[in-house]
Amino acid sequence: MPGILKIAYKLLANDRARFVALLIGITFAVFLMIAVTSMFSGTLKRASATVINIGGSIWVMDPSIQTVANTIPLPDYILDEVRSIPGVKYAVPLYAGAALLKLHDGAYQSANIVGLDDTSLFGRPAMLSGNIADIFAESAFIAVKDSEFYKLENPTIGTDFEINDHRGVIVGIAKVASSGLFGVPTLYTTYYRALYYIPNMRFTISYILVEPKTSAEVKAIKQQVAAAGYLALTKDEFIAKISNFYKYQTGFGVNLMLMTVISFIIGLSISGQTFYTFILENLERFGALKAIGATSRDLVYMILFQAAFVAVTGFGIGVGLCTFIIWLARAYLPDYAAIMTFPNLSLAFGMVVVIAAISSYVGVRKVLTIEPFDIFRG
């Protein structure tokens, strides 16, 4: 480390009270920003849980659909039409809906029901216990062991329940990549059993899952589906559409932005003011350095280094603190939805850089205006 930066570091770090105040300001801002955006990311991931868990290269749906939960059933002929598109390797129907279960103790519990294509079981979950083939047994359902599993009274293979006056039996326990957003457990069954057990409208297919012959066929398939009056989205596009709905049409996004801006302002206020006071306190000494022979560039480097050091250290502590809190929350709150993503961290880091830039800009301006002559004048 060049000596001038070592001096800058010592000036900063040896002023314990201010250094700690600066770190607290940045750490607190980073913690808030990452905590808020992580919770939002977690929520968005859960909102797309069905899409993530089922997979499928292309999802065909009604163009009005905004989220995977609010299905608008498709007519059966659309399935045939999609299957007839030249680039389609195969296409299968998917049922995604909700039902009310009556559990053993008499309590009612709503649940997500996923009906897999009877022929292929495309989108089947990974089994923890039981055999996926048992899904074809009479009244068979597979329970997903996620954070909502306990709401089904922690069933085991053989546990039965009522669903619309039909008997349902748990034949397997499965795991999936993501729990749902709305805090209800999930049961898998076959497509036709889902239609049989759950009351439906005239049309019954929630989504058509399509596998193209090659990835080059995706564009043509989307065009053909659009020509039929429906919408075909790749898995990632569908997840993005769901995310955009929650971001821009529910108020979630605005609230997130407000919280992030508030965190930024808190961080900027604490750190900016503390840094400014730090510069003011050392102003005469910076002037003395200038008189001795430091150039303005030297002083700017010192201040930028101090601001950058505080920013990076505060960012690191903030990320660490947030990671710890999320870990702790997940250990005690199964429903806690928060995931730290690279974009979240990048956003927080960007904002910390802005805080450091503004703080150092104020400091640099002040230091550049000090005249060594003022040091002589006292």
Add this chain to the structure above:
Amino acid sequence: MPGTAIEAVGLSKWFGAGEARTYAVKEVSFQADFGEILYVVGPSGSGKTTMLSMISGILRPNAGKVTIEGTDIWSLSDDALAAFRLRKIGFVFQDFHLFPRLTTAENVAIPLILQDRNWDEAIAEAVKDLEVVGLKDKAALPPVKLSGGEQQRVAIARAIVSRPDILILDEPTASLDGETGRTIVSFVRQHLLSDRRCIVIVTHDSRIYDFADRIVKMEDGRLTGVEREKLDAQ
């Protein structure tokens, strides 16, 4: 070999414009030689500090020229002038301006560090100069743990650590009691003055006049006379 260290010709500094123009220093000319201690004395507001700032390359004069060792310092760029000050001039400020968050040795090493010297080497040199001023055992302490006289000596060590040819001391006794002030200036005379160094001291403390080779007096921005001509021996 003694010769002219500083030559100021027709130095003027004014503030304001038009009728509001006020002269802080008006047409001052003088020279200071190597091997001498020159005092600039005068009452408060007489322009001593402004003149000192101009001859040390800190405050640009409105008129006149300052030559140090043959270099017209005000013809240099800002960066070149800063580098010139760093190499050629050592400052002892009235209020010392030591960094309380650095150790005494680190404070002394600052000019060397600004010259991009290796940190450990700079600290080692600084400790040597602290030994010169009798504070080697205080090298690891922060300046706030030292007395006023000791802080002044640290400031002197900082001023000489880069072996400058010109030493500028601004009111070196202002913050010290009479005895400590005399001790400090006596030390400067005995240990820091050499044939290759010129020392300029601004003061209005008549108790330390004994240590000057030459004393020039300022009043209302002008050199009003020579209080003492250079003696052959002190």
